[in-house]
Amino acid sequence: MRHIISILIENESGALSRVAGLFSARGYNIESLTVAPTEDPSLSRMTLVTRGSDEIVEQITKQLNKLVDVVKLIDLTEGPHIEREMMLIKLRAAGDAREELKRLVDIFRGHIIDVTIGTYTVELTGTGEKLDAFIQAVGSTAILETVRSGVSGIARGEKSLHL
Amino acid sequence: MELTGAEILVRCLKDEGVEYVFGYPGGAVLYIYDALYQQDDVKHILVRHEQGATHAADGYARSTGKPGVVLVTSGPGATNAITGIATAYMDSIPMVIVTGQVHTWAIGSDAFQEVDSVGITRPCVKHNFLVKDIKDLATTIKKAFYLATTGRPGPVVVDVPKDVTMHRAEYSYPEEVSIRSYHPVVKGHPGQIKKAVDLMLSAKRPMIYTGGGVIWSGASSSLTEMTRMLGYPITNTLMGLGAYPATDKQSLGMLGMHGTYEANMAMHHCDVLIAIGARFDDRVVGKVEYFCPEAEIVHVDIDPSSISKSVKVDVPIVGDVDHVVKEMIRLLKEDKRTPDQAALAQWWDQINEWRAVNCLKYDRNSSLIKPQFVLETLYNVTQGDAFVTSDVGQHQMWAAQFYKFDKPNRWINSGGLGTMGFGLPAAMGVQLAHPDATVACVTGEASIQMCIQELSTCRQYGLPIKVINLNNRYMGMVRQWQEFFYEGRYAMSYMEALPDFVKLAESYGHIGMKIEKPSDVEPALREAMKLKDRLVFMDFITDQTENVYPMIAQGKGHHEMHLSPERELA
Numbered sequence: 001m002r003h004i005i006s007i008l009i010e011n012e013s014g015a016l017s018r019v020a021g022l023f024s025a026r027g028y029n030i031e032s033l034t035v036a037p038t039e040d041p042s043l044s045r046m047t048l049v050t051r052g053s054d055e056i057v058e059q060i061t062k063q064l065n066k067l068v069d070v071v072k073l074i075d076l077t078e079g080p081h082i083e084r085e086m087m088l089i090k091l092r093a094a095g096d097a098r099e100e101l102k103r104l105v106d107i108f109r110g111h112i113i114d115v116t117i118g119t120y121t122v123e124l125t126g127t128g129e130k131l132d133a134f135i136q137a138v139g140s141t142a143i144l145e146t147v148r149s150g151v152s153g154i155a156r157g158e159k160s161l162h163l
Numbered sequence: 164m165e166l167t168g169a170e171i172l173v174r175c176l177k178d179e180g181v182e183y184v185f186g187y188p189g190g191a192v193l194y195i196y197d198a199l200y201q202q203d204d205v206k207h208i209l210v211r212h213e214q215g216a217t218h219a220a221d222g223y224a225r226s227t228g229k230p231g232v233v234l235v236t237s238g239p240g241a242t243n244a245i246t247g248i249a250t251a252y253m254d255s256i257p258m259v260i261v262t263g264q265v266h267t268w269a270i271g272s273d274a275f276q277e278v279d280s281v282g283i284t285r286p287c288v289k290h291n292f293l294v295k296d297i298k299d300l301a302t303t304i305k306k307a308f309y310l311a312t313t314g315r316p317g318p319v320v321v322d323v324p325k326d327v328t329m330h331r332a333e334y335s336y337p338e339e340v341s342i343r344s345y346h347p348v349v350k351g352h353p354g355q356i357k358k359a360v361d362l363m364l365s366a367k368r369p370m371i372y373t374g375g376g377v378i379w380s381g382a383s384s385s386l387t388e389m390t391r392m393l394g395y396p397i398t399n400t401l402m403g404l405g406a407y408p409a410t411d412k413q414s415l416g417m418l419g420m421h422g423t424y425e426a427n428m429a430m431h432h433c434d435v436l437i438a439i440g441a442r443f444d445d446r447v448v449g450k451v452e453y454f455c456p457e458a459e460i461v462h463v464d465i466d467p468s469s470i471s472k473s474v475k476v477d478v479p480i481v482g483d484v485d486h487v488v489k490e491m492i493r494l495l496k497e498d499k500r501t502p503d504q505a506a507l508a509q510w511w512d513q514i515n516e517w518r519a520v521n522c523l524k525y526d527r528n529s530s531l532i533k534p535q536f537v538l539e540t541l542y543n544v545t546q547g548d549a550f551v552t553s554d555v556g557q558h559q560m561w562a563a564q565f566y567k568f569d570k571p572n573r574w575i576n577s578g579g580l581g582t583m584g585f586g587l588p589a590a591m592g593v594q595l596a597h598p599d600a601t602v603a604c605v606t607g608e609a610s611i612q613m614c615i616q617e618l619s620t621c622r623q624y625g626l627p628i629k630v631i632n633l634n635n636r637y638m639g640m641v642r643q644w645q646e647f648f649y650e651g652r653y654a655m656s657y658m659e660a661l662p663d664f665v666k667l668a669e670s671y672g673h674i675g676m677k678i679e680k681p682s683d684v685e686p687a688l689r690e691a692m693k694l695k696d697r698l699v700f701m702d703f704i705t706d707q708t709e710n711v712y713p714m715i716a717q718g719k720g721h722h723e724m725h726l727s728p729e730r731e732l733a
Binding site (some may be wrong): 063 | 281282285286289290293310342343344345466467468471472475
């Protein structure tokens with residue numbers, strides 16, 4: 001099953017490599033990993049998407065908790081949560097295709113953030129499935145480049161991950 | 164007063180109560196050695212290879228319960244130490260390893276003797292630090308000792324660049340230190356402990372299985388008290404030998420791949436398993452599907468990630484073993500219920516039947532020296548009161564089977580990583596910590612050669628270790644597996660071109676003995692033990708074909724044990 005693990009980790013050099021090293025050493029898979037400092041500059045927030053049986057995910061969270069740099073973590077998939085991913089995508093947009101692509105971007109509630117005679121660069125936010133759907137809708141021949149941020153997640157409601 | 168970083172480091176060690184530092188100098192740690200030279204509080208033991216330093220510190224730690232301390236230089240000094248760090252990590256041994264590093268401004272430039280020590284040690288330490296600023300040095304050392312010795316112990320590396328040891332700063336050693344992300348659990352959950360006690364009292368065929376965690380928690384006496392109170396059988400893992408007196412009638416000896424028949428059969432047939440400070444290692448469990456098929460399992464461990472890692476347990480208790488066992492004793496005393504004596508008597512009858520198989524029996528009439536005989540005699544001659552270190556292989560298993568440890572911290576071996584070369588340097592650490600004790604290093608002609616250079620260190624510091632070299636001219640355990648599983652193709656396991664160990668020992672300034680007849684074993688051991696102030700290297704020429712039995716082949720269950728071929732069970 002797919003799990004989204006949210007981690008508060010010391011914002012120190014080497015902290016990321018401890019997490020990445022743990023996953024490779026123990027043979028766990030990482031689907032995506034995002035990390036950036038929080039409002040407290042001494043802490044980073046990491047969102048890690050992984051897959052595994054309940055036993056494996058239990059071990060993953062226990063092993064992560066054992067890392068001295070890990071301050072706190074939750075498995076977001078244990079409760080209601082929101083996940084978002086951001087994509088920047090550069091599309092070939094010339095001639096007749098320009099209008100059609102513009103409409104498609106609107107339908108997906110994306111923004112065109114850079115324009116040239118032959119290209120659009122689009123910013124699109126949503127779940128992974130929505131981004132996948134957009135990629136499918138524009139078709140691979142139109143795509144020049146895609147950049148995806150990986151998943152960020154947060155729990156719904158009052159629940160929050162903080163110190 | 165301002166001190167240099169090197170002086171601060173040495174003061175930290177002194178204030179931490181460190182008695183010995185095991186190390187080897189080099190460019191990046193010259194300031195630290197200079198500071199060590201100018202004081203007498205912290206004694207430095209010069210090894211002949213950094214691997215020896217780590218194993219010696221490890222042996223010191225295992226035999227005293229105090230952290231071992233290592234000091235090595237950057238680059239090759241650090242990489243040579245890796246085997247010993249990984250050995251300590253696998254067996255949860257508290258150690259602080261200070262590695263020198265190139266100047267901070269040179270880090271990342273592929274400087275002379277530069278290696279990314281923090282990166283290279285990361286997977287085999289509990290935690291590690293790079294100290295970039297002298298202001299952080301004392302606090303970091305304090306944190307290193309705190310992390311190494313609390314919770315589930317383990318090695319901690321502190322990487323110190325040369326310029327940090329050269330700069331000056333005000334010294335103050337923090338009284339205590341806290342790390343916001345690190346709070347090891349001590350007390351077990353009261354509800355879970357209650358549940359465990361209920362289950363323990365309801366057992367018809369109980370079994371207690373304990374590991375190294377009992378030793379590190381200092382829980383040997385509380386475990387012994389509880390086991391006697393209950394009257395239940397107990398088995399210890401390789402790491403847990405000595406936690407419960409092996410000569411006691413409730414002890415079934417070691418379990419696992421080369422454990423006793425009675426211990427493994429009792430595991431297989433028990434209805435309640437009480438696992439304490441043990442981690443269900445693959446050499447203990449065998450095939451998970453066949454493990455304790457009828458048992459409900461209680462598991463006490465300080466490390467949450469040890470619980471339900473390989474075997475799913477019914478009553479997990481996270482906490483310090485000594486604390487939890489004492490709480491169990493309190494509840495058992497309060498409880499009006501007692502174990503079902505009729506069921507227990509029946510269970511002991513069954514166990515005694517298994518015991519009567521006498522699974523460790525070997526040929527006592529052989530004209531060749533049987534390795535088991537050497538260890539049995541060593542046990543008798545030292546009256547079971549020696550510290551025994553071992554290397555890795557057949558001799559390690561025989562020592563574990565035949566030397567009956569009645570006290571904790573006496574059996575010093577590399578269980579998890581299985582590091583050949585561990586025994587001799589570990590014995591140095593043990594002997595330094597216990598100068599008047601008998602320290603025997605049980606080894607083989609293959610293992611001993613992996614760190615044989617430490618004979619020189621033993622000479623320098625006058626360490627009167629007794630080296631028991633079981634010389635069968637083979638890497639015995641490799642040969643055994645090749646005989647069983649590779650149709651007797653002994654690929655590279657024969658030890659060609661062996662040195663004359665007697666002359667070798669003599670050239671290092673020690674006493675060498677070669678023992679070739681069974682009738683000479685006891686007199687030789689007695690004579691060696693009389694030489695209290697000398698290292699004696701005893702080269703026992705043993706039966707080449709002897710195998711370690713009983714044995715559970717890899718991937719089999721506890722009930723699928725093999726005795727020696729001539730005594731195979733129906």
